[in-house]
Amino acid sequence: MRPLLRKLTIPFGLVLLATACTAGAGSQASAPPTVNPSASHAPVTITFWTGWSSREFRGLEEIIKGFEAKYPWITVKATPGIDDDAKILAAINGGNPPDAVSSFRPDYVGKYCSTGGFLDLGPYMKASNIKTSIFPPSVLTYAQYQGEICALPFLTDTFGLYYNKDLLAPGFTEPPKTISELTDMAKKLTQFNGDGSIKVAGFIPTIGNFYENDLDRFAVSWGAKWFDDSGKSAFATDPAWAELFQWQKSLVDWYGYKKLTKFLAGVADNEWDTGNAFESGKVAMILDGEWRTAFMADEAPKINYGTAPFPAADNHPEMYGAQVVGGTIVGIPRGSQHPAEAWLLISYLATNTDALVQFANLIKNVPTTYDALKSPNLDLGPNFDTFLQAFQHPMSGFPPQTSAGIIGDIQGVLFADKWQAGKVPDLMAGLRGLDKQVNDQLSLGG
Amino acid sequence: MAVPASVQVSAGPGVGLPRVDPEVRRRMRRRVKRRRNATVLLFMSPWIVGFLVFLLYPMLSSLYFSFTKYDLLKTPQWAGLFNYRFMFTKDPQFWQAMKNTLWIIAVGVPTRIVFAIFTASLLTRRRRSIGVYRTVFFLPSMAPAVAATLGFVYLLNPATGPVNQFLGLLHLPKPLWFFDPTWSKPGLVLLGLWGVGDAMIIFLAGLLNVPAQLYEAADVEGAAAWQKFRFITLPMISPVIFFSLVIGVIDGFQYFTQAYVAAAAISGPGQINFVGSPQGSTMFYSVYLYSQGFQEFHMGYASAMAWVLFAVTMACTVVVIRFSRRWVHYQGGFR
Numbered sequence: 001m002r003p004l005l006r007k008l009t010i011p012f013g014l015v016l017l018a019t020a021c022t023a024g025a026g027s028q029a030s031a032p033p034t035v036n037p038s039a040s041h042a043p044v045t046i047t048f049w050t051g052w053s054s055r056e057f058r059g060l061e062e063i064i065k066g067f068e069a070k071y072p073w074i075t076v077k078a079t080p081g082i083d084d085d086a087k088i089l090a091a092i093n094g095g096n097p098p099d100a101v102s103s104f105r106p107d108y109v110g111k112y113c114s115t116g117g118f119l120d121l122g123p124y125m126k127a128s129n130i131k132t133s134i135f136p137p138s139v140l141t142y143a144q145y146q147g148e149i150c151a152l153p154f155l156t157d158t159f160g161l162y163y164n165k166d167l168l169a170p171g172f173t174e175p176p177k178t179i180s181e182l183t184d185m186a187k188k189l190t191q192f193n194g195d196g197s198i199k200v201a202g203f204i205p206t207i208g209n210f211y212e213n214d215l216d217r218f219a220v221s222w223g224a225k226w227f228d229d230s231g232k233s234a235f236a237t238d239p240a241w242a243e244l245f246q247w248q249k250s251l252v253d254w255y256g257y258k259k260l261t262k263f264l265a266g267v268a269d270n271e272w273d274t275g276n277a278f279e280s281g282k283v284a285m286i287l288d289g290e291w292r293t294a295f296m297a298d299e300a301p302k303i304n305y306g307t308a309p310f311p312a313a314d315n316h317p318e319m320y321g322a323q324v325v326g327g328t329i330v331g332i333p334r335g336s337q338h339p340a341e342a343w344l345l346i347s348y349l350a351t352n353t354d355a356l357v358q359f360a361n362l363i364k365n366v367p368t369t370y371d372a373l374k375s376p377n378l379d380l381g382p383n384f385d386t387f388l389q390a391f392q393h394p395m396s397g398f399p400p401q402t403s404a405g406i407i408g409d410i411q412g413v414l415f416a417d418k419w420q421a422g423k424v425p426d427l428m429a430g431l432r433g434l435d436k437q438v439n440d441q442l443s444l445g446g
Numbered sequence: 447m448a449v450p451a452s453v454q455v456s457a458g459p460g461v462g463l464p465r466v467d468p469e470v471r472r473r474m475r476r477r478v479k480r481r482r483n484a485t486v487l488l489f490m491s492p493w494i495v496g497f498l499v500f501l502l503y504p505m506l507s508s509l510y511f512s513f514t515k516y517d518l519l520k521t522p523q524w525a526g527l528f529n530y531r532f533m534f535t536k537d538p539q540f541w542q543a544m545k546n547t548l549w550i551i552a553v554g555v556p557t558r559i560v561f562a563i564f565t566a567s568l569l570t571r572r573r574r575s576i577g578v579y580r581t582v583f584f585l586p587s588m589a590p591a592v593a594a595t596l597g598f599v600y601l602l603n604p605a606t607g608p609v610n611q612f613l614g615l616l617h618l619p620k621p622l623w624f625f626d627p628t629w630s631k632p633g634l635v636l637l638g639l640w641g642v643g644d645a646m647i648i649f650l651a652g653l654l655n656v657p658a659q660l661y662e663a664a665d666v667e668g669a670a671a672w673q674k675f676r677f678i679t680l681p682m683i684s685p686v687i688f689f690s691l692v693i694g695v696i697d698g699f700q701y702f703t704q705a706y707v708a709a710a711a712i713s714g715p716g717q718i719n720f721v722g723s724p725q726g727s728t729m730f731y732s733v734y735l736y737s738q739g740f741q742e743f744h745m746g747y748a749s750a751m752a753w754v755l756f757a758v759t760m761a762c763t764v765v766v767i768r769f770s771r772r773w774v775h776y777q778g779g780f781r
């Protein structure tokens with residue numbers, strides 16, 4: 001062996017050994033430590049990371065005060081603005097996570113559950129006698145993975161059609177219920193400028209580059225299946241996908257892709273401000289989340305609008321009223337120093353009716369327990385009923401989780417970006433390629 | 447003080463110094479050497495610790511991870527060459543990212559060098575307020591990359607940006623810039639040209655260093671301006687061009703911030719899957735690596751990509767250095 005190689009071998013080996021030993025360390029048994037709330041306790045401070053910030057975080061702090069009043073020996077040190085789950089993963093991996101976290105990424109539940117990144121909450125729920133039946137089934141589609149609950153839902157989002165009543169008239173009085181009606185109305189409500197550019201768009205059909213126009217939300221209208229029974233990607237084998245993409249492309253082509261892109265360029269960055277295309281009257285109908293009702297009240301109180309379920313494909317009337325449901329999750333990361341107290345906090349946030357109603361009223365999200373949904377104190381406004389109904393629709397739910405997240409949606413949006421621009425000459429060949437890409441990406445998981 | 451037995455005093459004329467036993471002398475030398483080494487180590491220790499902890503350990507870790515499936519939460523699972531095979535045989539996005547990266551290097555780097563030389567040439571002329579002009583041209587390179595990119599996305603916005611409004615006044619075609627895959631990379635090249643100040647300042651120093659008597663001799667010979675530039679200026683600043691080329695190639699392989707920010711800005715704040723927009727045209731190698739490692743949490747695959755990036759960057763740099771022997775001229779004759 002050469003001297004240099006010999007000199008390097010030992011430290012290299014030690015580093016590899018250390019790497020192998022330390023990576024992924026920190027797993028702990030999932031037996032739940034219990035706390036008797038009525039007994040006396042030494043003061044405990046727990047840390048809680050949350051993605052909310054500014055006004056919403058201040059509202060959350062009020063909820064936390066209620067928790068601290070109920071459990072006076074616990075002080076919650078909440079950190080706002082942690083809206084990137086990479087930070088949560090890094091903290092778990094580094095062995096120094098907060099005691100409890102909230103995340104805006106329900107699509108990561110599969111990863112958190114399958115890896116033990118979040119503790120299995122099943123034993124905690126059993127010990128606290130909390131049953132999953134207190135949650136509507138739609139939230140359980142993302143709060144659990146392969147039967148294991150490792151996160152609790154804490155308010156959620158769903159989607160519907162917002163329509164500008166002033167732009168709807170004359171000719172239409174009711175919002176569309178089918179995709180054909182939506183297409184017809186979109187074309188008739190579109191207004192062009194003298195130079196041919198779009199002045200008011202009836203409905204924007206592009207996927208992945210306009211506000212909440214994500215593939216999974218359109219897919220619900222066709223009842224499209226993401227995976228077949230053998231767990232393989234089903235873009236090419238479920239005809240619903242081809243129907244969806246063909247409809248979407250035909251409407252894009254009606255506008256003209258370049259014309260539509262130029263129109264989008266003027267509003268793309270304004271989803272969360274007063275320049276929002278719907279709030280400023282530049283689109284007549286839009287797919288958006290329930291939170292828009294709060295923005296409308298705050299930023300565009302003069303707009304005369306209504307909400308309705310998003311239209312269903314003509315051959316799938318059973319999907320009318322159904323939508324994607326997915327929202328904030330709360331969990332206990334592996335390595336939490338105070339898992340028992342953290343459980344008290346997240347179970348309070350996820351199941352205490354007063355807390356859920358108070359926070360839902362503030363940020364205009366959908367409350368996530370049956371009791372909160374029935375609460376007389378719920379004050380979400382008349383346009384919110386659409387979303388409460390979508391939330392409880394039997395076909396509503398979250399796209400299927402894998403250990404790689406919602407990989408079908410991620411790859412599907414990339415495909416749609418090229419498809420709608422006319423860069424995919426053969427749709428079926430493209431969908432077969434998409435299936436292969438999804439299946440291959442699944443093999444990358446750990 | 448008693449003289450040690452090992453130290454004998456020489457009786458020789460004119461010497462008068464103690465003769466030290468060779469064994470003792472060796473021991474003393476060794477002790478001095480050890481002390482000197484310890485001192486050197488002590489002063490170097492901050493760097494050594496930094497090198498071991500923040501460079502060598504992560505590098506070796508990533509090498510190990512590149513042979514595993516690792517999602518940051520579970521213990522890495524040994525996978526042999528799976529990640530490397532996947533990269534080359536099953537991942538079209540990898541090849542798209544590589545193609546985009548080679549484009550930005552092949553087009554962006556030479557364009558930037560030519561523009562930097564041109565700008566620096568303008569600023570070599572002696573005139574009043576030349577210092578102000580030099581400062582003005584250099585200033586954009588001080589702008590943070592994120593702010594500069596957002597500024598360019600605004601300027602080149604096809605619906606509301608002033609650039610297209612100006613082009614419209616001149617009845618020229620109005621590209622969709624960052625919203626069009628054909629124009630997104632040229633838009634990024636324009637952004638690079640705007641911030642050319644860092645390269646320009648180096649070329650300016652190089653140009654000012656060219657001896658004036660060479661131009662005077664050329665004038666006597668009746669050389670035209672282009673001939674002076676081709677046969678005097680270019681050879682004399684060839685080491686600076688070479689330096690800019692090497693740095694440009696290395697930076698090109700690591701091209702990230704501008705592409706990531708531009709894609710996020712055109713997609714709007716609500717989009718999660720924006721990287722590479724539009725249509726994968728801004729999916730550069732480092733962007734895709736980041737996406738795999740920190741959005742998809744395929745850390746094993748991202749590590750393998752990082753090592754391939756290292757190998758390709760190293761290979762290209764070696765080629766540029768080898769090739770440089772044919773066209774880089776050093777005044778002192780050194781290489």
